[in-house]
Amino acid sequence: YMGGTGDFYQGPVWYNVYVSYALANGIIRDGDFADYDRTATRGEMAYILGSAVPAKALEQINTVGELPDVNAATPYSYKIFALYQAGVLTGYSDHSYHPDATITRCETAAIIARIADASLRQTF
DSSP states (O other): OOOSOOOOOOOSSTTHHHHHHHHHTTSSOTTSOSOTTSOOBHHHHHHHHHHSSOGGGSOOOSOOOOBTTBOTTSTTHHHHHHHHHTTSOOOSTTOOOOTTSBOOHHHHHHHHHHHHOGGGOOOO
16 A cells, blocks of 8 residues: 555564554554564554555445444544444454454454455454
């Protein structure tokens, strides 16, 4: 979505090139995260992945007005709701999201797949 070659040359700290790219492209803002070595939460990953694509790439297919564990005071709630409405996030069986829990690689892969391929998005 951002264009460019996608060539990333790693330096001594493996993530610096990706953080620099995300900052330069407005995916994250300087100061959003104090420690890039810790595991990301589910809320933080929704913020990052939801910000990596333009809003028009997340067409609303669900109407989600509330979630059991996400409200307006929840950090990144606007991205979490946008991804639920686009069918990218489905959460748990009760549609809760657990935004403060850490996210697994397989959960991240499912989110990325649904962002990249709209046919994988879930309606409910």
